[in-house]
Each structure stands twice: as structure tokens, then as C-alpha cells.
Amino acid sequence: MNEAKYKMSINLNVLNHLGIKLYSNVPAVLSEVVANSWDADAENVDIEIKSDQITITDDGHGMTFEDINEKYLMVGYERRTHETGKTAKHGRLVMGRKGIGKLSLFSIADTVEVQTIQDGKKNGFVMSAQKIESQIQKGGSTYNPDPLHESQVDLHKHGTRIVLTRLKKRVSQAASALRKRLARRFSIIGTEYNFTVRINENPVEITDRDYFHKLQYLWYYGETSQKYIQFCNSQKLEHHELREGKIEVENEGEVGAFSHQVTGWIGTALGSGDLKDGEDNLNKIVIMVRGKLAQEDILEDFTEGGLYTKYLIGEIHADFLDVDNEEDIATSNRQEIIKDDPRYLALRDWVKGELRNIKRQWTNLRNEKGIEEARQIPAIDKWVQDLGPDKQKQAKSLLGKIGQLTLEEDERLELYRHSVLAFESLNYKDSLSALDKISSENIQDFTRAFANLDKIEAALYYQIVQERLKVIDTLRDNAKSNVLEKVIQEHLYEHLWLLDPAWDRATETPLMEQNVKTAFDEIDAKLTEEEQKGRFDIKYKMTSGKHVIIELKRSKRVMDDFELIGQVDKYRTALQKLLEEINKDEPVEVVCIVGQLLRQWTNPREREISRRSLAEKGIRVVLYDELIEDAYRSYQAFIKKNRKADRIYQLIQNIETEEADTD
Structure with missing residues (x-):
């Protein structure tokens, strides 16, 4: 037969690419040894870790001299091609396939000693990374491990032992870490599978996955x-x-x-x-x-x-x-x-579908738990209860998103506070739809913008001022008309802040108001025709802990101090009498709104004297025009000062703009 014309040769350098430098950690390397023990029908694998040596011993079927050379030392030996895919004794599905796992041992050790026994026959050899490297440098294609004498093989019955020395990796902490990592790398360890792995005599169990x-x-x-x-x-x-x-x-x-x-x-x-x-x-x-x-x-x-x-x-x-x-x-x-x-690809698609399901369920479950936890705080529970049905739903959604986060207790409480402030700010602005843009990922950044209570109050007050300016604009539009008295009457009692910014709103006191009305009606019945013509309306209100009598004079009527005092004093006396009957010692103020200057107000000095004289009797006189313009100037100044400074309001405006752009 003619000599083959062509010949393929394999350089030992291929071992570097196939395994010697392919692995990077001890657990991954030892997993290959454990897998070999499984394939050898071993029931027990003992791993002993010392500072300078790792020993792995199993009670598998062991290897014959032929097995060592034709299978173990044959790089790339495909067991499933030459043998069955199941083990002989336990019928296990074998893990090995490429025949290169044993090369991984050189990733963590320079010297690998293999001892084995089958049917009483002992064999063993030592492989050296340095000697393999030497052969590689020479361009060699064959490496001959150093044989062990039979007396050096310390095994009985059947099984294989691998001893790793001249370690490249520090293994001082490997015992505790290895137990955990091996437990995570295998699902067939334990009595259920008749496969016990021990590390320094302690069995590895599924609970070691930790x-x-x-x-x-x-x-x-x-x-x-x-x-x-x-x-x-x-x-x-x-x-x-x-x-x-x-x-x-x-x-x-x-x-x-x-x-x-x-x-x-x-x-x-x-x-x-x-x-x-x-x-x-x-x-x-x-x-x-x-x-x-x-x-x-x-x-x-x-x-x-x-x-x-x-x-x-x-x-x-x-x-x-x-x-x-x-x-x-x-x-x-x-x-x-x-x-x-x-x-x-099929597995990946299936996992993708499962992740979609888990995302939906996880979000719902965490939301429900988050709402439940938040409402265990009485203040938050009451806050939610006091909201209407639709706003309750939005508040619960916000609290649920907080529940998705992992937070320390103080962080969670802080986020609750920020979120409630953010909610109330947006609620007042009628912009709760902005909450839809909040996710569990950005809620902390979003609500942190509302963390400053002063800013919240500024934002809310900004909105209040804007609404009040609308009322003032209505009054200004009618300032020159003959219906001004009627317009002021319609707005004043619901907007007491026109008289005093501190008087936000009237306090509902139905019984007291009815008693006052009855007393005032009795006084009205005794008024002269002239007095009745001079008045447009009179009302009683309570606000900020003060009892207030408001009298609207006809805008064309001209009065003096004494006439004014004589008319309102009767009402004030009646009110004070009612308060005494219910043992209330609370302040009473009378506000008279007039269209013309009082007769005494001939110059600024006389006006100030009149003002002080009336104030001593708890009477304040306000001109229709001054009422409107003073309120306008006060609130317009706030608007100019805070329009650019109020970051929260700007944020809300930006969100609204973004929503409009996406509609």
C-alpha cells in the first residue's frame, strides 16, 4: 500500500484553546470532575480542600489501563459516539460529551495526579502543565504523563482519585464557597439521585444553594x-x-x-x-x-x-x-x-413569554402588598379614605408603586411623605393624570421634586392666587357699572379673602348663623326708610376664629363716622349678646364696604384719625374700589415674584405640555 500522500497533524497548542486556559474559577473546574464521577456511576464523591492541595475521590467504576489511554487521555473522545448515552449501573444520562473537561484542571493547578482502580487493578499517572507547555514549544503532538507505581495508588475496590497540587488559585476560602457553588451547579446531588458529594466530609445539599x-x-x-x-x-x-x-x-x-x-x-x-x-x-x-x-x-x-x-x-x-x-x-x-x-431559540421564546406573565403578576402582587403596608399607617389610611373613588384609585396606584421598591423603613416613610405631597400638589392643579408617568423605576426621582414642603405650599398658593385673580378681574370688569354692588355681593361672602388674605374661607356654623339672622331681622324691622335705602346687604360670617359682620352700603351713599357707628353698633351688640348666651368670649369685627369717602375723610390726616376711632370700636371701613385694587396688587406681586422661582409649578406645566404633545 502506498504511503498516504496527505497527513493532518494536531499541535499540542490546541490544548490551550480547548481547555487549559478556558476556565477561570475553581467551582467551574471541579464541576467537570464531579460530572465525570456521575458518568462513572459513582455514588459518593469526596472533595478535600487544603491550602496547597485539592483531592477529589469517587467510588465509580474506575478505569482500566486501556480506558486511561483510549478514553481519558484521548482529548476529544466522544463517549456518546463510542458508548451508550446511559451509564451501565444506574442508567444515568451521561453529562460528558466533548471529552475535553479534564483539561480544565490545568486552569487551577500545574500538577494533576490521577489514581484509579477497577476490578482490583490499580493504575495512575501524573500530568504536568510545565511539561505539556514544553512539548507545545517544541511543536510536539504527543505528551507522555509520568506513570505512578501501583503502590502509590491509595485506593481500594473501585473508583478514581484526582489530586491537584501546585495550585494557581487561592483556595483558602474555597471550602465554604465551593459548597454553595457546587450546589448551584448541579441538581442531581443528594439521596434522591443516589449521588452524594462531600466537601471536607460535609455533604453538599440543595439547601446549600442558600x-x-x-x-x-x-x-x-x-x-x-x-x-x-x-x-x-x-x-x-x-x-x-x-x-x-x-x-x-x-x-x-x-x-x-x-x-x-x-x-x-x-x-x-x-x-x-x-x-x-x-x-x-x-x-x-x-x-x-x-x-x-x-x-x-x-x-x-x-x-x-x-x-x-x-x-x-x-x-x-x-x-x-x-x-x-x-x-x-x-x-x-x-x-x-x-x-x-x-x-x-425556542427555549428563549418560552422564557420571554414567562417573563411577561411574571412581570404582570409581580407588579400586581407587589402593588397590593404595597397598598396594604402603606395603609397600616393611620395617617395614610385616613388620607386614602378621604379621597373620592377615582382619586383613591390613583392614590393606591401611587402607593403600590412604592411597594415594588426595596427600601429601609426610614426611606419608605420619606417616600410616602414625598408621594403624598406630590399627589396633593398635582391634585390641586387637577393634574393627577401626571401620576400615570410615574413608574416604580422613577418614583423616587419624581417625588423628590416635591420633598420641600415650602415649595409645595408655594405651588399650591400660586394656584390659589391665580384663582383669586380671576375673581378680582371679574370685579374690576364691573367696577364702573351700576351692578358692582350685586357682583360684590355674589362674590364677597364666598371669598372673604377679599377683605383679608388670612380669611381663607368661612366656617360653617348653621345654628349660630340662624340665630344671628333672626336677631338681625328684628333690628332691620326697626330701621327707618332712609337707613334701609342706604344699605345694600348685611351678613354674618365666622372665619379664622373671628365673628365678622359685613355690611354693604350703597355705592352712591355718603356717610359720616357717627352715622356709621350708630347703625352697625346695634348689630354688633346683638351678636355679642348671642355669644354671651353660649359662653363664647370671641372677637367681633365689623366691616363696612362703602362706595364713597366718609365725610370726615377730607385729607389723609383726618382719614387716619377716623380710621383709628372706628378701629377702637372694632369697625373697619373699606371702599369698593380699594377693596378690588388692594387685593389685585397684593396677589399680582406674588405672581410676579414666584412665577419663575416655583420649580414645582414649572414641572407640572412641563408634564402637561408633554401630555398635550403626545395626545
Whole structure:
């Protein structure tokens, strides 16, 4: 036979790319060893960690001399091609596929010693990273590990031991961290699967994952996944739900699709901070295949940015991703999945749908809880109760969004305060629709703009002033007409601030008002015709703790001090008598609104003397024109001063403008 014309050769340098420099952490590397033990039908795996050495011993079937050379040391040996996809003793689905996992050991150690025994026959060898590198530099294609004498193999019955020395990674803290991380990387550890893994003699258990107790809500897939509920904290887990885990995968080149079942769970933590675990971030959904971690985090494939995503954690078991007669879907480091494979795309679409459902439910559940927690504060509960039905709904929505956040108690109380102030400010502006723009993500920034009570009061007062100026404008429009008395009568009693800015509104005192009216009617009946012609109206009001008699004189009537005192004194005396009868010692003021200057007001000096004389008797005289113009000047000055300074009002205006633009 003629010698082959062509020949392909493999340089040992390929080992660097296939595994020696592919892994970066101890748990990932040791996971490959544990997976090999599973494939070897081991029932016990013991990992011993020392400062300068890691030893992994299992009681699997071990290896013969031929197995070592033809399988273990054969880089790229595909077990599922040459053997069945299930183990002989326990019928386990094997995890290994590419035959390069053992190379990962050199990521954390320079020296790897392998001891093994099968049917009483012992074999062993030592591999050195330095010697492999030396062969690589020489361009070699073969590396010969150093053999161990049979006496150096400290094993009995059956099994394999791997000893890692000259460690590259510090492992002083690896024991505690490794237990947790191995528990998270495998779902087949424990008596249920007849597979026990120990670290420094302590068994690794599912509870070592150390995250189930953090869950507030849980969605699990398939009846077999109901078991995860028992690992959660019953007092913290507030909601759990069974979901269907059926996935349809299109069969390339054929009509129809294959239906697959996934199991596992997706949950949300009570607080997003609960998912911070030292250097680890638990805010991810891992994909498990054949009981071993295959994808670190499928959430990375989504651009979803809702607040709820910060609380997500999960573990989806999708064995259909690894079927013996289909192409390998895993990347070389066995920690990720090829993203454009139809099987993975189908899984991703299914996860996307589940996330939509979880987002909706999480938002509703957290809102309900947030409202319930907020209303445990009596002041907030009363505030909500006092609102009308529509505004109650908006207030509850606002409080619910606060409930979605993870806050310390003092932070939550502060946000409640800011939110109530924001609500009231927008409510007064009749702009509660602006609350629709608030989400759980921006509520803190939004309501912080309303944190300054002075600013809130300024914003509200700004609105009050604008409304009052409208009233004043109405009066000014009628100032020269013959209906001014009627217009003032219509507005004055409902807007006592025209007489005094401090008199915001009248206090309702029906019984007192009726008694005063009766007393005033008796006095009116005794008035002369001239006195009746000179008056337009008289009213009693109570405001700011003061009893006020308001008399409107005809705008054309000219009076003097003595006439005015004589007329109003009767009403004041009657009112004071009524107050004495009910044991009330409260101030009484009489305000007379006139259209013409009093006869004594011939010059500023005489006017001031008259004013003081009347004030001593609790009487104040206000001219119609001065009433209007004084009020206008007072409020217009405030408007000019605060229009630019009031940031809150500007913010509200901006929101309204934005709403108008999007309509």
C-alpha cells in the first residue's frame, strides 16, 4: 500500500484553546470532575480542600489501563459516539460529551495526579502543565504523563482519585464557597439521585444553594417541580403557582414541531439586595441540562429593563437541549449554549413569554402588598379614605408603586411623605393624570421634586392666587357699572379673602348663623326708610376664629363716622349678646364696604384719625374700589415674584405640555 500522500497533524497548542486556559474559577473546574464521577456511576464523591492541595475521590467504576489511554487521555473522545448515552449501573444520562473537561484542571493547578482502580487493578499517572507547555514549544503532538507505581495508588475496590497540587488559585476560602457553588451547579446531588458529594466530609445539599429562603413569589413548571416549595421560607413565600412548561421546537427540514417539557422554577426575591451574595450575583436564570449547569444566565439575552427583573432568580431544566442523536449545543467551556440553535431559540421564546406573565403578576402582587403596608399607617389610611373613588384609585396606584421598591423603613416613610405631597400638589392643579408617568423605576426621582414642603405650599398658593385673580378681574370688569354692588355681593361672602388674605374661607356654623339672622331681622324691622335705602346687604360670617359682620352700603351713599357707628353698633351688640348666651368670649369685627369717602375723610390726616376711632370700636371701613385694587396688587406681586422661582409649578406645566404633545 502506498504511503498516504496527505497527513493532518494536531499541535499540542490546541490544548490551550480547548481547555487549559478556558476556565477561570475553581467551582467551574471541579464541576467537570464531579460530572465525570456521575458518568462513572459513582455514588459518593469526596472533595478535600487544603491550602496547597485539592483531592477529589469517587467510588465509580474506575478505569482500566486501556480506558486511561483510549478514553481519558484521548482529548476529544466522544463517549456518546463510542458508548451508550446511559451509564451501565444506574442508567444515568451521561453529562460528558466533548471529552475535553479534564483539561480544565490545568486552569487551577500545574500538577494533576490521577489514581484509579477497577476490578482490583490499580493504575495512575501524573500530568504536568510545565511539561505539556514544553512539548507545545517544541511543536510536539504527543505528551507522555509520568506513570505512578501501583503502590502509590491509595485506593481500594473501585473508583478514581484526582489530586491537584501546585495550585494557581487561592483556595483558602474555597471550602465554604465551593459548597454553595457546587450546589448551584448541579441538581442531581443528594439521596434522591443516589449521588452524594462531600466537601471536607460535609455533604453538599440543595439547601446549600442558600437562596430559596429569599423568595417571595415562585412559579414552578410541571408537577415534579412542586418540591421546590418545601425549600422556601413558608413565612416569606407569599405566592406560588404551577405553570405549564411545554415548548414547541420546529424541526428543521420537516413539517411540524416537537413538543418538549421543561421543569424547574422562576422566582422573585423579597428585596433586590437579597440577590447579592458576596462576589456572586444571584439575579439570573440558569439553564440546567442533564442535572448540570449549561447556561449561566439566560436573562442576558433579554433587554427587558423593568424593575421586576432586578428581583428575578431561577433554574430551568431543559434536557431536550442535549439529545444524543443531535448536534452538541454546548460551547467549548460547557458553561454556555450556542445561541442560534433552534432548540435554544425556542427555549428563549418560552422564557420571554414567562417573563411577561411574571412581570404582570409581580407588579400586581407587589402593588397590593404595597397598598396594604402603606395603609397600616393611620395617617395614610385616613388620607386614602378621604379621597373620592377615582382619586383613591390613583392614590393606591401611587402607593403600590412604592411597594415594588426595596427600601429601609426610614426611606419608605420619606417616600410616602414625598408621594403624598406630590399627589396633593398635582391634585390641586387637577393634574393627577401626571401620576400615570410615574413608574416604580422613577418614583423616587419624581417625588423628590416635591420633598420641600415650602415649595409645595408655594405651588399650591400660586394656584390659589391665580384663582383669586380671576375673581378680582371679574370685579374690576364691573367696577364702573351700576351692578358692582350685586357682583360684590355674589362674590364677597364666598371669598372673604377679599377683605383679608388670612380669611381663607368661612366656617360653617348653621345654628349660630340662624340665630344671628333672626336677631338681625328684628333690628332691620326697626330701621327707618332712609337707613334701609342706604344699605345694600348685611351678613354674618365666622372665619379664622373671628365673628365678622359685613355690611354693604350703597355705592352712591355718603356717610359720616357717627352715622356709621350708630347703625352697625346695634348689630354688633346683638351678636355679642348671642355669644354671651353660649359662653363664647370671641372677637367681633365689623366691616363696612362703602362706595364713597366718609365725610370726615377730607385729607389723609383726618382719614387716619377716623380710621383709628372706628378701629377702637372694632369697625373697619373699606371702599369698593380699594377693596378690588388692594387685593389685585397684593396677589399680582406674588405672581410676579414666584412665577419663575416655583420649580414645582414649572414641572407640572412641563408634564402637561408633554401630555398635550403626545395626545
